[in-house]
Amino acid sequence: MSTLLVHHATLMATMDNQGTEIVDGGLYIKDGVIIAVGKSDLLPQNADENLNLDGYILFPGLINTHHHFYQTLTRVVPNAQNGNLFTWLKTLYPIWANLTPEDIQISTKTALSELALSGCTTASDHLYLFPNGSRLDDEIQAAEEVGLRLHASRGSMSLGESQGGLPPDRVVEKEEFILKDSQRLIEAYHDPQPGSMVQIVLAPCSPFSVTSELMRQSAKLARQYHVRLHTHLAETKDEEEFCIEQFSYRPVDYMKSVDWIGEDVWFAHSVHVRDEEIEVYRQNGCGVAHCPTSNMRLASGIAPIMKMLEKNVKVGIGVDGSASNDGSNLLEEVRQAMLVARLKAGLDGASLSGNATPPLMTARQALRLATRGGAAVLGRDDIGSLEVGKSADFIAIKLNLLEYGGALHDPVAAVVFCSPVRVDYNYVGGKPVVKERQLVNLDEHRLIEQHNQAAKKLLSLS
Secondary structure: OOEEEEEEEEEEEOOOOOOOEEEEEEEEEEOOEEEEEEEHHHOOOOOOEEEEOOOEEEEEOEEEOOOOHHHHHHOOOHHHOOOOHHHHHHHHHHHHOOOOHHHHHHHHHHHHHHHHHOOEEEEEEEEOOOHHHOOHHHHHHHHHHHOOEEEEEEEEOOOOHHHOOOOOHHHOOOHHHHHHHHHHHHHHHOOOOOOOOEEEEEEEOOOOOOOHHHHHHHHHHHHHHOOEEEEEEOOOHHHHHHHHHHHOOOHHHHHHHOOOOOOOEEEEEOOOOOHHHHHHHHHHOOEEEEOHHHHHHOOOOOOOHHHHHHOOOEEEEOOOOOOOOOOOOHHHHHHHHHHHHHHHHHHOOOOOOOOOOOOOOOHHHHHHHHHHHHHHHOOOOOOOOOOOOOEOOEEEEEOOOHHHOOOOOOHHHHHHHOOOOOOOEEEEOOEEEEEOOEEOOOOHHHHHHHHHHHHHHHHHOO
C-alpha cells in the first residue's frame, strides 16, 4: 500500500457536480485512488509522500478525446500548409505511407509528452494506417513509457481511390484483416476495469475512406466485446457532399444506416450538423470530440458546441492531429474552445451590450469539457473530477507567473483566459508523470533529437 498527501493548494477546482472550489485544499490518495478530498488541515496527515502545493492551483487531469499521434512527424509540411481537409490529406497520404513501427513509437512518445506537459492525463488516439509492418501495438507499448492513460483506437481505411475513396490504394487494408486484427487487439489489451491504463476503441477512419460494410461489421464486433466506436464525422462540406453523392444521406443519417448511433459512439468534429441532427445525438447518447484549432487550421468551420451543450450532448475536447493543429497542447485547446464558441456566438447574433444572446462559453465550462466532458465521451466514470473513489489523476499549475500577473482574483478563469503554460505537476493514478515542469519518465532533449531525425528521414522519402 502506498499513500500520497496533496495539500495546501492555494485553490483546488474539483470539477464535481457542484463545481466545488476549495481554498487551501488537498487530496489523500491510497494506491492511486482518492480516499479524501477537502481542506488540507482536515485530511489524514500520515502519508508515504507529501506534495505541498502552496502557491498552485489544482485541477483534475485533462482528457484528450481525439488525436493522431503519428502526425507529429509531419507538422507544417510546406505543400500541406494552406489546403482544406481533402487537399491536405491527399498531400500527406503519400508521406504517411512510408511510416515504420519505429516512427509510430517515437511519434507516440512525442505527442503524449507534449500532452502531459499541457495537463493531459488520459488521451484517445486514432491510428488508421499501418504501413511497413506498423501495428497499434507499437503505440500501446510506447505509451506505457510515458505514463498516461491511453484509449487506443484501431482505425482503418479500406476504400482506396480505385473504389471511389479518397486515400491511395497503397495505404488501405483488406477488411477481413482489419476485423481480425481488431478482435486480436481487444483480446490482448482492452481493460474495462476502473483505473485502467489501456482501452481499445474500434475506429474506421471516415465515410470517405471505408465501406459501409466495414462500418457495420465494426459496430457488430465492438458491441460483441463491449468496446466503444469512434470516427470522423461532419467535419467539412466536402465530406457532406461525398456522403450525399455516394450514399444519398447526409453524414449523420448515414451513421444511422450503418448502425453507428448510440451511447457507445463518439464522433470527431461534428462541425456541419443541423439542429435535428444534434437532437439525434441527444436522444441516442452520442458523444462529440470538439477540435477547434484543427477546424480553424483547415478552414472546416465552427462546430455548434453551445447548441450541443444546451441539449446535454456529451462533448469533450480533442487537439486532433498534430499536422492539422501542429501542436498537442490540451490546455491551449481549452482556451481555443472557449474563444471560438464566443466567436460563433458573435457571428450568430450575440448582443454587443448587456447579456449575450446566444450565451458565451465561460472558462469553467471550457474546463469542464476537458475534464468531466471528456470522461463522459470516453465512457469513464473513474476519471474527470477530484472526488472520493476516483482515480488520482491531477495537475497543478504555479500561479505566481508572469502570464497570470493581474489575474489572480480568479485563478480558475486565469488558467483559461491567459496564455497557456506548462503544468508544474501531472500525476496519473497517484504516480508522477511531470514534476517541476519536467517529464519524469523520459529525457525530453533526447526525445526531441530522436523525433527530429525520424521526421527528417520520413520527409526525405517522399
